[in-house]
Amino acid sequence: MELVGTIDPFIFRFTIFVLALFIGYYVVWSVTPALHTPLMSVSNAISGVVVVGALIAVGVPLLTEASMGSKILGTIALVLASINIFGGFMVTQRMLAMYKKKN
């Protein structure tokens, strides 16, 4: 068999994305309507995983003026993503603690 060249990493990422969309579709339809507000706040929290990009931007080595720009923008993004993560998870936990079964 002959190798026909390597697959672009974009295709791999796109594959993951499309499959995750389908998982998302089925998982979200299974969420009970009573918990749609916590669903939205927990989505905010996990959207905070963009913190990964913020950390990379903060961590760039300080070589040029542009890299200082990256570090500063990264720090702002880090603060905002952290607000989403802590705020989102904590308010979700606070809401979920209120849902009680009949005693």
Place this chain on the structure above:
Amino acid sequence: MDANLEAILYLVSGVLFIVGIRSLSSPETARTGNLLSMLGMAIAIIVTIIGLGDITDPLTMGMIAGGILLGGGIGAVVALRVPMTDMPQVVGILNSFGGIAAVLVSVAAVLSPADFNILDATTNALFLGSSIETSLGVIIGAITFSGSIIAAGKLQGLISGSPIVFKGQHPLNALMAISAVVLVCMFVITGDATWFWAVTALAFLMGITLIIPIGGADMPVVIAILNSYSGFAGAIVGFTLGNTALIITGALVGSSGAILSYIMCKAMNRSFFSVMLGGFGGEVAAGADGVEETRPVKRGNADDAAFILKSAGSLIIVPGYGMAVAQAQHAIRELTDELTERGVSVKFAIHPVAGRMPGHMNVLLAEANVSYDDVYELEDINSEFAQTDVVLVIGANDVTNPSAKTDTSSPIYGMPVLDVENAGTVLFIKRSLASGYAGVNNPLFFEDNTMMLFSDAKKMVEDIVKAL
């Protein structure tokens, strides 16, 4: 850390997020699920920090520690203090942060592409794919940001909830969308960052002009749509970084917001496009079908209501946003306890668009210690109204309006509504005869089996409890 191990750990955190959301299928599993999502987030953060390599210089360490502490502190204070009635605004603001964070990361990537591994060493410019990805990242992120700020402002009452429409609005939006495409093409072809800054600025403006014409009644849909956008903005950043956790999360949040906005649109019998075009609600449609109501309204007071409730065997309470505004949920719980003790069966019926965001009423009732077993969704309870003695509508209006079923000229015609008029008696607590959020009159007020209780919701419910 080995790059393959890193990738596996990001996959683990993505899977934990999926499991976390799946566990929201029942309130019993939801808390554990939320903890699993937190674990996923912790893994993603730790793996990234380790992967940064040597970050022992004081500036970088200070920025990382300071950023997380400051953001985490603000987030914690907001999460613990915010009243549950304000959750829609909070979700709106958090959407905006998700959007702007995606913009900032994309901009940082364009500023120092080599550190983000998106620099083509042979041409010393961004990879073609990366320049498209970063452009899409800033466009969706910036629209999410400014749009969410406007939506939160409308919900908080800082900006008028009525749709703000002006002439040439749609051509303007179309022009901006075309300009954005042109600017992205110029950036991709020339590699000149000026085009990138221009498209970023344009996208911030587009967020404002897209959301400003949408009326307050449609805000639950808008919040859900922006939630979805914030997810997709994150997913695109994930493409730029080649990060699985971000791509999975973005797709999950994107689907979640899209499904919620679909549910909301369906519950209002609106199409997604008619919501986005804006201009709905705000003005009172004169008598819906043009016929002025001449029938008298039956008025009652707390004693009359208490008398009716005493002799009832079953009661369904239909709460709406008015309940939240009046902070009447705790008084309603007292009323429920009192009646349950007297052997009355009490249930709650929730319309999907009651409140200002999906599931908002459920949270408010849960906060007031109403058990979730007593709270029913529209399709589960709608057939029960006919066998129910009394319905008590508190601060809801449009979602009970029977003209949605009968009056083809009504703006809400076709919207699924709660069939409260089938019950023996309908008690309607309302401040006045004013029309609801959609600006439509409700013929239910004038029915023979309806008794209007004109008062503040909280005061009226408390008075009824006293009268019992």
